[in-house]
Amino acid sequence: MRASLPTSSSSRTVTRPSRKFTVHAQQKRSLPAEPQTQACDDRVYSSPLPPKPPARPDPYTMLSSQLEHLRGTLLNLLGSSHPSLTEIAKYYFLHPSKQLRPLLVLLFSQATNGLGGNWHAKQWAAECEGAGGRTEELDRPLNRPDVLNDWNPSMPDYTASFQNSFSLRPPRPPSQPPLPPPPPRRDASPLAPTPCLLPTQMRLAQIVEMIHVASLLHDDVIDRSPLRRGVPSAPAAFGNKLSILAGDFLLGRTSAALSRLGDSEVVELIASIIANLVEGEILQLKSVHGDELGVAEAPSLGRDYLNVYLQKTYLKTASLMAKGARAAVVLGGCAEGEVWKEVAYAYGRNLGIAFQLVDDILDYEAGEATLGKPGGADLQLGLATGPALFAWEEHPEMGPLIKRKFEQEGDVELARDLVRRSSGLERTRDLARKHAEKAREVLALLPDSDAKSALEELTERVVKRTW
Ligand code: FPP
Numbered sequence: 343m344r345a346s347l348p349t350s351s352s353s354r355t356v357t358r359p360s361r362k363f364t365v366h367a368q369q370k371r372s373l374p375a376e377p378q379t380q381a382c383d384d385r386v387y388s389s390p391l392p393p394k395p396p397a398r399p400d401p402y403t404m405l406s407s408q409l410e411h412l413r414g415t416l417l418n419l420l421g422s423s424h425p426s427l428t429e430i431a432k433y434y435f436l437h438p439s440k441q442l443r444p445l446l447v448l449l450f451s452q453a454t455n456g457l458g459g460n461w462h463a464k465q466w467a468a469e470c471e472g473a474g475g476r477t478e479e480l481d482r483p484l485n486r487p488d489v490l491n492d493w494n495p496s497m498p499d500y501t502a503s504f505q506n507s508f509s510l511r512p513p514r515p516p517s518q519p520p521l522p523p524p525p526p527r528r529d530a531s532p533l534a535p536t537p538c539l540l541p542t543q544m545r546l547a548q549i550v551e552m553i554h555v556a557s558l559l560h561d562d563v564i565d566r567s568p569l570r571r572g573v574p575s576a577p578a579a580f581g582n583k584l585s586i587l588a589g590d591f592l593l594g595r596t597s598a599a600l601s602r603l604g605d606s607e608v609v610e611l612i613a614s615i616i617a618n619l620v621e622g623e624i625l626q627l628k629s630v631h632g633d634e635l636g637v638a639e640a641p642s643l644g645r646d647y648l649n650v651y652l653q654k655t656y657l658k659t660a661s662l663m664a665k666g667a668r669a670a671v672v673l674g675g676c677a678e679g680e681v682w683k684e685v686a687y688a689y690g691r692n693l694g695i696a697f698q699l700v701d702d703i704l705d706y707e708a709g710e711a712t713l714g715k716p717g718g719a720d721l722q723l724g725l726a727t728g729p730a731l732f733a734w735e736e737h738p739e740m741g742p743l744i745k746r747k748f749e750q751e752g753d754v755e756l757a758r759d760l761v762r763r764s765s766g767l768e769r770t771r772d773l774a775r776k777h778a779e780k781a782r783e784v785l786a787l788l789p790d791s792d793a794k795s796a797l798e799e800l801t802e803r804v805v806k807r808t809w
């Protein structure tokens with residue numbers, strides 16, 4: 343990290359910020375005006391009705407311009423010297439998702455910026471030329487012509503010729519990073535979030551979406567999905583090989599953008615998400631293709647099976663939300679031992695598990711119009727998710743179906759029927775509610791802000807699925 347605070351008095355002059363980073367300051371308070379009737383109700387003390395809680399901001403409306411900006415500039419990171427690679431790498435971004443993961447990063451940034459002990463240094467790095475945290479510096483071409491060849495037409499730079507052998511180039515003297523100003527006295531910072539977004543946090547929001555899309559490019563090959571978001575999946579449109587390569591390409595661009603954020607704690611967090619996604623996928627594959635992989639484990643009824651399912655759910659879905667949110671708070675200057683990053687992790691982990699549990703319910707309840715792919719896909723893939731596992735506790739006949747991965751004729755229909763005749767869907771929903779409720783509860787540790795209210799709102803929407 344370039345923006346380290348001076349440890350002793352120094353004779354070097356303190357560099358002043360060259361520019362403010364107000365581009366991504368929070369838009370004006372988006373809470374709708376309190377309805378007149380409600381204000382009146384509050385003053386009628388004899389009324390038996392409790393006052394209505396104030397309406398929460400709509401998370402997507404609150405950050406719509408930032409999300410739009412992120413989507414537009416993200417495409418600039420994906421150019422390559424091979425037009426077909428560029429096309430497929432951009433493919434899923436052109437059919438936009440809910441952008442839930444970037445939304446979490448942005449909301450946690452807004453809810454916690456200004457609270458951490460290192461906020462001052464992070465804010466300084468976002469304003470001061472040469473400190474590495476300004477948008478222009480994050481947007482610099484990712485290649486050094488004397489070391490790498492990574493041609494991106496959206497970020498033009500030299501492209502070394504391969505016609506000749508490569509000559510050594512004398513190194514340029516390193517430029518001195520500017521010295522940050524001394525930290526403010528701790529009691530000078532008020533315990534209230536600063537509703538702005540740092541350029542590093544905006545880039546992080548893009549990074550988490552790029553990792554998500556890379557995992558989908560690989561997942562659609564593994565699952566042989568014909569559709570994604572109602573359009574042909576990448577493997578259906580471009581073939582398996584290009585889909586895998588495009589996913590790898592996205593991870594390559596992600597790694598370069600990640601290192602430029604200049605925070606090793608964030609690099610570790612985000613790198614571990616990629617490992618978790620693969621571990622989650624393997625855990626899921628093990629339950630279906632264990633024999634072929636040589637790691638078959640006989641399923642047995644009980645809490646263990648549910649625990650493995652929830653562990654897989656964390657690894658495949660919740661890890662990205664939990665660690666993405668935590669990384670946002672670290673980039674906002676949360677110091678070691680402060681609670682803010684723990685809140686982000688606990689929230690993201692609980693919200694992510696609730697999100698996936700509801701997804702698993704929808705796979706039984708919803709049709710193609712809602713899902714953008716045929717319903718019942720999990721059973722077709724041989725997967726027993728929450729509803730089937732809970733149904734198994736009430737209908738032992740489910741056991742053999744799970745063991746043979748719903749492979750025999752009529753298995754999928756029978757399993758759906760057993761789920762329907764059980765409390766499987768209800769119990770999965772209860773579990774999702776429990777996790778969503780916990781996510782809301784941990785937010786109590788944060789000071790009040792619009793961003794905190796929007797995060798609370800998400801905990802309700804994740805269960806109701808009203809995006
Ligand atoms: C969608 O699950 C897939 C994931 C959440 C993660 C998939 C992870 C991998 C394939 C490991 C490789 C990871 C990287 C980063 C290259 P789903 O099939 O349940 O949902 P769907 O219905 O949207 O396909």
Ligand code: MG
Nearest residue numbers: 561562565567
């Ligand atoms: Mg899939």
